[in-house]
Amino acid sequence: MKKHHMFRRLLAGVLAAGLLTLPALAAEDTQQTQMPDPWAVSALADSYALGLVDDNYTSYIQSTVTMEQLENMSRIVADKLALLELPQRTADAVSLVVDTTRGGVMNALYQQAAAYELPGVEEGAASFLAGLGVVQGDQAGELALERPCTYQEAMVMANRLILAVYDANDAGAKGLLWKATNGENTLYLLGTIHLDRDNVYPLHKSLRDAIDASQTVSFELDLNDQEGLALLKSMQTYADGTTLADHISPELYQRVQAQAEALGMGANGLDAYKPWALASTFSTLSMTNDTTGANAMTIDLYVNTRAVNGGKTIDAVETYAFQGGIFDGLSAEYQETYLDASLSLLELAQGGETDPAMEEAAQQQEEMMSGIFAAWKARDPEAFAQVYDKASVINSDDELNAKLFTERDPGMIQAAASYLETEGENTFFLAVGAGHMVDPGGIVSGLRELGYTVELVE
Structure with missing residues (x-):
């Protein structure tokens, strides 16, 4: 596998795929013992x-x-x-x-x-x-x-x-935030990164205010949809009586076993999961570092928590069945290669030994992630585009990368447009992976081509 395909694949997922399975840190769960006032x-x-x-x-x-x-x-x-x-x-x-x-x-x-x-x-x-x-x-x-x-x-x-x-001090991470308007309707567009690192918190007041000003906050997936989360869990695991060991090489399986032990899962703790599900998890873990917060709260989860606790209506532009199906439909060969690559990068991040090519790939991934977060925090889409070459992702021969965008960006553009066409005076907030916002084929230019006014929030 070529190393540039490897880290672009992993990065593309972080910038494009939701698949966030953590619930909101909401304050409405009365089953708990002590609730905040x-x-x-x-x-x-x-x-x-x-x-x-x-x-x-x-x-x-x-x-x-x-x-x-x-x-x-x-x-x-x-x-x-x-x-x-x-x-x-x-x-x-x-x-x-x-x-x-x-x-x-x-x-x-x-x-x-x-x-x-x-x-x-x-x-x-x-x-x-x-x-x-x-x-x-x-x-x-x-x-x-x-x-x-x-x-x-x-x-x-x-x-x-x-x-x-x-x-x-006008400080805090500003985020890639645009404002689209049509008549009396306003739609804030936030390109997110499904990670917490580079001291991204606290977020800038302009971003927090945009969330608070919105009546409806929408995501790729509704993180509060328990049925959807259950469906995703079922798609991530085997239901045919087989286990991970039946689908990957013995050598790779032993490495997964070692990682399960390292993560405190115990022997065979990850056997039920399919390679793509483990690959997604391992790739995310490999991209965190000592600047990641103690709770590793992804940007999407922060927005969702603030919105839920603010009494906002929560919406989603995709379903768990659709997004999970993109990954679950990957070929068996691809899934094994995907798992091997993501696990290799995680092992390297944990201090394991690897070959020079893998070390180079890890270094490139780290440099790219640092550049992406710097651009995100500064609200600088031009700098973001210089670091993240979406065109090369879309045009690659990788089985997954192109699907993350070409099969999803058009639907997200239409969903954004539908918010702007809502009757009455409304303020919406749409938070999806940053890769979906930028060109080629991104939501921002897509809305402009449809005749809507879209400007970067100052």
């Missing part, structure tokens, strides 16, 4: 993306924050603010009391911001944080500094502080 729900998407909460948040979110948890939050705030490279200031001479009261939590978070020359920071914790809207008093204006601080209160404070400082 309504005022904290809007902070969940960003808090999860930033690592301020994890998958077990419903076991502690209403409990009093611990010192260990507060220290972790403070580190996250410190790390995110450090990325801004703001002018530093001399540390305050008076040390502040840090404990698990509201006042102590405020002091801990304030000290991370007090390391920088920020407007009003010299006024002290309460004044500075209140001025930013990080803390808000009760109806009488009291900050209740002596009261024990719950985890959700600390989480919201930390989340608001990061966003406030980033917004004040």
